[in-house]
Amino acid sequence: MDARETALRQAYGHAVRWLASLSDRGVPARASVEEIVRALSAELPDGPSAPVDVVDLLATACEPGLTAFPSGRFYGFVVGGTEPAALAADWLVSAWDQNCVMRAASPAYAAVEEVAGAWLLNFLGLPGNSAVGFTTGATMANFTCLAAGRDAVLRRTGWNVARDGLTGGPGVRVLAGEDRHMAVDLALRYLGLGRPELVRADGQGRIDPEALRHALAAGGPAPTIVVLQAGDIHSGAFDPFAAAIRAAREADAWVHIDGAFGLWAAASPAYAHLTAGCADADSWATDAHKTLNVPYDCGLAVVRDPLAVRAAMGLRGDYLIQDEQGDPIDKVPELSRRGRAFTVWAALRALGRSGVADLVERLCRHASAFATGIAEIDGATVLNEVVFTQVCAEFGSDERTERVLTRLLDDGTAWISGSTWRGRRVMRISVSNWSTTDDDVARTLDAIRRASAGA
Incomplete structure (x- = not known):
């Protein structure tokens, strides 16, 4: 039990530090697959290792290669985050x-x-x-x-x-x-x-x-x-x-x-x-x-x-x-x-009926805010009727849209991925995370404006 409890406490510490970093860290990963393989060491040891050391190595080696999917500024796919009671x-x-x-x-x-x-x-x-x-x-x-x-x-x-x-x-x-x-x-x-x-x-x-x-x-x-x-x-x-x-x-x-x-x-x-x-x-x-x-x-x-x-x-x-x-x-x-x-x-027990409704409505409100903010950017056009949580926009041409997307990921403030819709290259925003705030939306819109201005 001592080895198990020590390993669990070590994992808890790493998990809490990871979650606490989400409000400030850049969303894209900072390390490549090859760098993480080197940090983990590809060779399997001959003998056993202490569970606490294994947990520590896994967390420290992988942390630079983690994408901040649980961040309120990840909009690349419809993946959501993890509500506290569910976690x-x-x-x-x-x-x-x-x-x-x-x-x-x-x-x-x-x-x-x-x-x-x-x-x-x-x-x-x-x-x-x-x-x-x-x-x-x-x-x-x-x-x-x-x-x-x-x-x-x-x-x-x-x-x-x-x-x-x-x-x-x-x-x-x-x-x-x-x-x-x-x-x-x-x-x-x-x-x-x-x-x-x-x-x-x-x-x-x-x-x-x-x-x-x-x-x-x-x-x-x-x-x-x-x-x-x-x-x-x-x-x-x-x-x-x-x-x-x-x-x-x-x-x-x-x-x-x-x-x-x-x-x-x-x-x-x-x-x-x-x-x-x-x-x-x-x-x-x-x-x-x-x-x-x-x-x-x-x-x-x-x-x-x-x-x-x-x-x-x-x-x-x-x-x-x-x-x-x-x-x-x-x-x-x-x-x-x-x-x-x-x-x-x-x-469901943590949110209750009103909490689930509020979650859905909050995600939709953020999507509407994105649509309004992007529509005010020179050369940008919102292409879809924003009826739920998805926003698709383009920036004048496929080439310019791609440049905006590249610059946005390089900036790191948010993760927004591109797609092709109706034959056009688009910026696709999926608002799915319970933790996304009005400030997250404002910071992301500022990053989109910077990316657009330089593209």
Whole structure:
């Protein structure tokens, strides 16, 4: 116990110093991969090392190569930070070291997953009897939901995927908006369904319901899945769910919604209108690490019909102690996994209903402030309708936009990455971190002005 406690105390000290540095440190990493490899020493020692020394070496060698993702001035990807209660809960997850697959194995985890799942359905306005599975992230949440959908639409034709696989069975059509996220394509590839048929979207990435209706009719009757999205990765736009789902229902399609970060709009009275009609779908995927700000490794797969996801994901083993009510193992792909529900429960319990709404609204307010500030910079244009947490801007030409992005990263005040949207090079700002303040936004806008002036 002495060695373990000493190592934990050493890790705690390094963690606290790291977190305390975030308000002042530059966001990009200061060291290269090669420099960190040298600091760690690539040669494995012949004998053991004291745990406290191992922790100290890891922390000191890696610190210069850490990107300040938890900083309030990181806007490069939709990754969020870690809310304090969720961070502390995650430390307990590692210490408790629970096997979280069965109710009998860890009643504590099963209970927390049950409570957190019910809270999530309530926060997000989704059907209360839906199954909620905790996955590695949004990609595997999409995979889980689409697996349930694939098996369900094939089952309607009399084909049993679990028994017979896909070979020789009816083909499954999958339709998605042309601006869907690449994680959807990846999940479909894993499921053996290939690329989706693309449906026209408007200038903000919202699927055209009439184009969807025509595409469904043109393909004729077939097992069909329609994928919609809550929150375009560039514009933040939401598909028109009510109209699109009506069109899908006419074709007896399974409707899945990829809401990696945008599904959380439902938790705010000010932004819930963006998700109107969303609850009429069959499945929903989101990522608690994004807008909710829990640690990494926490996607959420929600399926309206618990039997559908259980048929796709569940398994039986003679050595498993399984419960007739169902187990966590029945709702996600992995057998071994972390106790992800502990951190989600902690975040929701700490924030409460009003706190989650305030978090969503604060992120959106910061995004609007970015849009207003950038629009006032000479030569800069905000290209999207800023309806949620995403801002896309350009600076007169692709070449100048790239120079602004390069200068901004060299400055180090903030991390904002570039992208290509609608054929143009853009600065893409994703406001996702609970700790971002008005001062962080002001400092970042000053850095963007400096970068623009010199480009």
